[in-house]
Amino acid sequence: MTDKTLIVSAPGKVILHGEHAVVHGKVALAVSLNLRTYLQIGLCSNGRVQINLPNIDTCLSWESAALQFLLTTIDADVLNPKAASQEQVDKLRQFAGIPDGCVDTRSLAILCFLYLYGAISASSRQLPSMEILVWSELPTGAGLGSSAAYSVCLAAALLTANESIACPVPEENGTVRWAEDELELINKWAFQGEKLIHGNPSGVDNAVGTWGGALKYHAGKIMPLNRIPTLRILLTNTKVPRSTKTLVAGVKDKLNKFPSIIGPILNSIDAISCECERTLAAIVAGDSTEESYAVLEELIDINQHHLNVIGVGHSSLDRLCQATALHSLHSKLTGAGGGGCGITLLRPGTVQRYKTHPCMKGTVEMKVAVVTQELRVQSVDCFLCSTRHRILGRQRGERMEKQEKGG
Ligand SMILES: Nc1ncnc2c1ncn2[C@@H]1O[C@H](COP(=O)(O)OP(=O)(O)OP(=O)(O)O)[C@@H](O)[C@H]1O
Ligand SMILES: C[C@@](O)(CCO)CC(=O)[O-]
Numbered sequence: 001m002t003d004k005t006l007i008v009s010a011p012g013k014v015i016l017h018g019e020h021a022v023v024h025g026k027v028a029l030a031v032s033l034n035l036r037t038y039l040q041i042g043l044c045s046n047g048r049v050q051i052n053l054p055n056i057d058t059c060l061s062w063e064s065a066a067l068q069f070l071l072t073t074i075d076a077d078v079l080n081p082k083a084a085s086q087e088q089v090d091k092l093r094q095f096a097g098i099p100d101g102c103v104d105t106r107s108l109a110i111l112c113f114l115y116l117y118g119a120i121s122a123s124s125r126q127l128p129s130m131e132i133l134v135w136s137e138l139p140t141g142a143g144l145g146s147s148a149a150y151s152v153c154l155a156a157a158l159l160t161a162n163e164s165i166a167c168p169v170p171e172e173n174g175t176v177r178w179a180e181d182e183l184e185l186i187n188k189w190a191f192q193g194e195k196l197i198h199g200n201p202s203g204v205d206n207a208v209g210t211w212g213g214a215l216k217y218h219a220g221k222i223m224p225l226n227r228i229p230t231l232r233i234l235l236t237n238t239k240v241p242r243s244t245k246t247l248v249a250g251v252k253d254k255l256n257k258f259p260s261i262i263g264p265i266l267n268s269i270d271a272i273s274c275e276c277e278r279t280l281a282a283i284v285a286g287d288s289t290e291e292s293y294a295v296l297e298e299l300i301d302i303n304q305h306h307l308n309v310i311g312v313g314h315s316s317l318d319r320l321c322q323a324t325a326l327h328s329l330h331s332k333l334t335g336a337g338g339g340g341c342g343i344t345l346l347r348p349g350t351v352q353r354y355k356t357h358p359c360m361k362g363t364v365e366m367k368v369a370v371v372t373q374e375l376r377v378q379s380v381d382c383f384l385c386s387t388r389h390r391i392l393g394r395q396r397g398e399r400m401e402k403q404e405k406g407g
């Protein structure tokens with residue numbers, strides 16, 4: 001892509017059920033969001049490599065010559081992505097001046113970039129001069145897969161820049177997408193990027209970031225979910241900062257300490273994901289929607305309790321659950337928890353009456369307006385999202401967008 005500018009984008013995600021359990025081989029159900037991360041990459045001839053990350057107030061630039069150590073440190077095969085070794089991570093940290101154990105936003109983003117840039121360039125033994133700009137509609141570190149969207153964009157752009165993947169096929173709507181095997185490669189490299197940010201990711205977030213739509217993820221297997229209705233979800237960002245890496249490590253510690261106590265909870269979360277999948281299929285089949293929604297709501301409540309038990313709850317999320325429960329709405333955390341975002345399931349239609357306040361006759365729409373107003377008093381951000389455009393009629397491989405400008 002000499003002398004060209006390329007823009008790629010990848011969506012964030014909402015995990016319906018299965019967060020944390022999925023890291024331990026259980027099922028997770030996730031859907032992509034209509035909030036995306038964008039990356040612009042331009043190859044240049046000024047002998048420099050620049051990465052600009054405005055969401056996290058970071059802009060770094062190096063002489064390509066100063067990055068030559070990457071070629072001796074990383075001997076990766078571009079077609080067989082592998083994780084950074086501890087020795088490689090130590091060298092990258094040393095170069096970037098990141099102290100050991102430092103897991104702040106900038107450090108993780110830069111480590112991820114340096115590894116993917118070095119590893120993807122290693123096969124061609126050349127370090128291209130480039131300018132990269134990444135910006136996102138997703139809140140950083142809030143449970144909506146911002147790290148995965150970042151890693152997917154980096155992997156897609158760097159693989160395209162060094163021509164390890166071909167130019168994608170144009171679609172009628174002006175966007176373009178890669179072939180399936182190329183998406184597989186993007187996903188594998190994004191997973192390596194996620195490892196640097198998360199420590200021990202399951203791979204569900206980068207799978208949604210790469211393919212979009214709704215999917216079931218189980219032990220590395222990605223299965224598109226076709227029988228799922230349009231779900232309306234109220235997304236609430238508590239704005240309480242947290243780190244997925246720390247939370248995932250905390251659950252592992254608890255599981256190691258109390259295997260016979262925490263193990264069954266993870267099994268129960270697995271069963272919740274499977275029951276949720278069956279219930280969603282029943283709604284699509286037109287089976288007693290009212291009853292099915294009641295099941296979905298109960299599953300949300302049970303899972304939220306489980307997530308509290310495994311140590312990834314937060315008082316801000318408890319407040320969300322309590323505030324929405326007052327309106328007979330059901331909420332749970334989504335993503336790694338510990339703050340970040342929660343989801344509230346909204347029933348379809350406009351004729352649902354208030355249950356807890358029968359004197360206040362109103363529609364779901366009114367109920368949502370009221371609850372949103374009440375939540376905003378707690379200084380949280382609320383936004384409504386629908387899974388409709390992200391699920392129905394989409395095929396795997398449809399999600400990555402690319403535009404080429406110039407030559
Ligand atoms: N727009 C961005 N620019 C630079 N780095 C980003 C950006 N978005 C995410 N990151 C990187 O990802 C990290 C956040 O990842 P983390 O996994 O903790 O949260 P998340 O992915 O938003 O939530 P979850 O993993 O629960 O879905 C940040 O610390 C940063 O290193
Ligand atoms: C907490 C977790 O299950 C989901 C984070 O979005 C971690 C992972 O699956 O990698």
Ligand SMILES: [Mg+2]
Binds near residue numbers: 145148244
């Ligand atoms: Mg993440």
